[in-house]
Amino acid sequence: MHIVVIDSGHLAGEADFPMPDMDKCGWQQFVQLADTEVAERCWRSDVIVSVATPVTRPVIDRAFKLRLIIAAGDNTNHIDLAAARERGITVCNAPGLNPANAAHSQAICNQVINNVNAWLKNQPVNLVT
Numbered sequence: 001m002h003i004v005v006i007d008s009g010h011l012a013g014e015a016d017f018p019m020p021d022m023d024k025c026g027w028q029q030f031v032q033l034a035d036t037e038v039a040e041r042c043w044r045s046d047v048i049v050s051v052a053t054p055v056t057r058p059v060i061d062r063a064f065k066l067r068l069i070i071a072a073g074d075n076t077n078h079i080d081l082a083a084a085r086e087r088g089i090t091v092c093n094a095p096g097l098n099p100a101n102a103a104h105s106q107a108i109c110n111q112v113i114n115n116v117n118a119w120l121k122n123q124p125v126n127l128v129t
Helices: 035-042 057-062 081-087 102-120
Strands: 002-005 026-029 047-050 068-071 090-092
Touching: 035 057, 047 102, 057 081, 068 102, 081 090, 090 102
Parallel strands: 002 026, 002 047, 047 068, 068 090
Antiparallel strands: none
């Protein structure tokens, strides 16, 4: 399982993502990627986590293993939901949490990992339709 966080720098304050409940996990975390770098960094990812950086159709099309996209916060406007739906990719978010609010940052990190753990058990939470 390979997880990429493409823009953790958009989380206010200081927060850390806990590790998901699995034995083997590749984890890459970038403070910020240019829109032109996202597809290159995510092409072999199973999971993409994004606070605000666009996850576009070209990114989704190139990420051949992609099965889960998580919006790290309430907003999903930066994710091409139609492209994700067409590929059968699950999209989740962290409802009610604002990444610009430092008090919410750790809760967002925890919710992202809760979403991954639930998805691994075929029990996705906070699904976006």
